[in-house]
Amino acid sequence: MSRLAPVSLALGASILSVLPLFALPNPLVMLGLAVAIPAAVMATRVPFLLCLGFVIFSFFRIHEAFPVLMPLRIPQLLAIPTLGVLVWHFFGTRRLKPYWSRELSWFAAFFGLVTVGVIFASNKPLALAYWTATYVKIGIMTLAIAWLTTEPGHFARASRALVLAGLAVSYVTLSNKANGIGLVEGTRVTIGRDMQSVLGDPNDLSLVLLFPMAFAVSLATTKGLGKLSNLFGAVAVVAVLMAILATQSRGGLLGIMTVFGVFGLRLVKSKLLLGAVGGVAMLVLFAAAGISGRSSGGAAEDGIDESAMGRIYAWGAAIQMATTRPLTGVGLDNFLSNYYFYSSHWDGKNHAVHSTWFGVLGETGFPGLAVFIGMIVVSLRSSLKASRILDRTPGVSPNARAMGRALVAGLAACCVAGTFLTQGFTWPFYIQIALTAAIARYANQVTQNATESATVTAPTSENPAVSTR
Numbered sequence: 001m002s003r004l005a006p007v008s009l010a011l012g013a014s015i016l017s018v019l020p021l022f023a024l025p026n027p028l029v030m031l032g033l034a035v036a037i038p039a040a041v042m043a044t045r046v047p048f049l050l051c052l053g054f055v056i057f058s059f060f061r062i063h064e065a066f067p068v069l070m071p072l073r074i075p076q077l078l079a080i081p082t083l084g085v086l087v088w089h090f091f092g093t094r095r096l097k098p099y100w101s102r103e104l105s106w107f108a109a110f111f112g113l114v115t116v117g118v119i120f121a122s123n124k125p126l127a128l129a130y131w132t133a134t135y136v137k138i139g140i141m142t143l144a145i146a147w148l149t150t151e152p153g154h155f156a157r158a159s160r161a162l163v164l165a166g167l168a169v170s171y172v173t174l175s176n177k178a179n180g181i182g183l184v185e186g187t188r189v190t191i192g193r194d195m196q197s198v199l200g201d202p203n204d205l206s207l208v209l210l211f212p213m214a215f216a217v218s219l220a221t222t223k224g225l226g227k228l229s230n231l232f233g234a235v236a237v238v239a240v241l242m243a244i245l246a247t248q249s250r251g252g253l254l255g256i257m258t259v260f261g262v263f264g265l266r267l268v269k270s271k272l273l274l275g276a277v278g279g280v281a282m283l284v285l286f287a288a289a290g291i292s293g294r295s296s297g298g299a300a301e302d303g304i305d306e307s308a309m310g311r312i313y314a315w316g317a318a319i320q321m322a323t324t325r326p327l328t329g330v331g332l333d334n335f336l337s338n339y340y341f342y343s344s345h346w347d348g349k350n351h352a353v354h355s356t357w358f359g360v361l362g363e364t365g366f367p368g369l370a371v372f373i374g375m376i377v378v379s380l381r382s383s384l385k386a387s388r389i390l391d392r393t394p395g396v397s398p399n400a401r402a403m404g405r406a407l408v409a410g411l412a413a414c415c416v417a418g419t420f421l422t423q424g425f426t427w428p429f430y431i432q433i434a435l436t437a438a439i440a441r442y443a444n445q446v447t448q449n450a451t452e453s454a455t456v457t458a459p460t461s462e463n464p465a466v467s468t469r
Contacts, residue, residue: 047085047096048148052161054078055141059427060165060208064197065172079137086144098147103382103437106375107430111139113368114332114425121331122338130333130425138430145434150442152397158435159215159403160229163236166212170236170243173205177246187290189246203354206252207421209244211428214259214410215402216240221263222405224398245289251354253285255417262409311420314353317343318362322369329365332425338362356418359425372424375433376415383407383436386443393446400446404439407432 056062057078063069089096114135121127149158172191176182182190184202193200199208219225219233244252261278268274320342321330330338339350342362353359361369387404390396410432414423423429 047089048154049157050078050082050085051141051144051148052158054082055145055427055431056161056165058137058141059211059431060169061192061197061199062165062168064192064195064199065169067192067195082144083140086140096147098143099441101146101382101437101440103375103379103433103440104143104146106371106378107142107433110364110368110371110375111135113328113364113371117328117331117364117368120325120328121334122325123331123334126333126337127331135332135425138425138427142430142434145431146437149435149438152399152442155397155403155439155442156399159219159399159406160232162212163216163219163233166209166216166240167236169199169205169208170239173209173243173246174239188248202247203249203251203421206244206247206249206255207417207423207426207428209240209247210252210255210259210413210417211410211431212236213240213244213256214262214413215406217259217263217409218402218406221267222398222402225402245285248289248291249421250286250291251417251420253282253289253291254420255413256285257282258413258416259409262412263405266405310351311354313343313345314339314351315355315358318353318355318358320344321362322365325365327365327367329361329363329368332363335359335362353422354420356414356422356424356429359422363425376411376429379433379436380408380411380415382440383411383432386436386440389443389447390439393450396446400439400442403435404443407436407439411436 054075057075063072063074086096090098115131118124118127118131149155169191173189176191177189182193182200184190184193188202190202190205191197191199199205216233216236219229220237221230221233241256244256257278260281261274264274264278265271268277317339318335321335321338324342330342335353336350340346343351353362357369357373360372364372383404387401387408390401390404410428414428414432418424418429
């Protein structure tokens with residue numbers, strides 16, 4: 001009875017909280033409270049799900065894609081409970097067992113440089129606002145995901161939840177495209193542009209959609225997951241692909257080609273055939289996306305188009321920021337406000353950097369860029385090593401294999417697309433670094449278990465193996 005008491009208590013409280021639903025002008029608020037009580041009980045038992053939910057709502061902006069959820073203030077409702085549960089399991093139950101790895105060391109070094117840069121930022125209030133509102137949450141959740149993701153079941157839930165979130169955003173993207181809602185330049189689709197959502201920029205939207213692509217392809221192609229999971233992954237691949245095409249983002253298309261290329265290297269033996277197919281696929285995707293019909297960056301512009309020139313000017317401004325302030329850059333989230341002072345070309349408005357590498361360079365200086373690149377290289381090598389271990393070790397969970405493969409492709413895609421998309425201080429890289437630390441630790445455990453098993457079963461002179469011949 002003692003085990004059932006918390007569940008019975010939560011169920012009773014939920015029923016009582018539903019009663020006044022019809023007395024309130026917005027029943028969604030009471031519905032949220034009714035769900036919150038049993039969710040809180042579940043969160044103390046399964047903290048990984050609460051942490052994952054917070055990350056998904058914070059990055060995919062589900063509540064902005066579906067405005068009906070806005071009154072519930074789900075990200076805010078999840079933030080404090082997530083932190084509370086992490087503290088409880090760290091100091092109370094001690095179920096949260098911290099560990100350290102090379103990936104987390106590089107991440108901690110970069111996080112430290114960014115934090116110090118806030119102190120020396122050219123616009124300190126602006127840098128501090130972004131640090132407290134977003135970046136410190138990314139820092140905490142990176143460690144939480146790495147420490148809470150410990151078993152194949154967690155890999156399975158994370159992969160499917162990320163793909164499901166990608167499907168939800170893809171649905172809204174395609175719906176907006178079909179109904180002509182939130183179009184930029186007449187053809188490029190966005191979400192929540194009227195409420196100044198992060199998804200209101202087509203490049204940022206393509207970045208959000210690109211993130212679950214690697215996980216969807218991995219679910220679709222990994223054997224042993226079951227036909228339902230393979231079908232789910234395949235449907236998600238098609239939906240996310242169509243949604244990214246609707247944004248007409250060239251960086252997003254390059255990211256897609258990278259994902260398919262990484263998986264193609266695994267599945268196609270002939271590299272010549274893979275290169276030929278990839279070249280044709282790139283032409284088909286650019287034609288399907290209607291890149292040539294874009295107002296900026298389309299075929300109507302001669303020479304270097306306006307979009308490309310805007311990036312060149314922005315990258316030049318980033319270099320000027322770093323050379324002027326080489327140790328700290330201009331500070332976190334300070335690129336846009338400093339563009340006028342460092343750009344060689346001024347057209348009357350500030351421009352975003354549209355590059356992860358140049359963005360990190362301009363806002364954190366040369367030390368920041370060096371550590372950031374080191375963090376990515378170490379994580380990419382770790383994910384590749386872990387994926388190889390999991391692929392060649394018999395008896396490993398297919399969910400772990402799927403996660404390892406997705407992380408290799410996802411990190412590679414972020415690096416390629418990151419040349420044209422700004423993601424140095426947003427969620428994608430950090431979620432994948434956290435999951436890479438988790439999958440690398442799991443792969444090491446698999447190797448250790450296999451070594452110990454081989455040692456135990458190995459024949460010795462005192463205990464020779466019994467022949468079956």
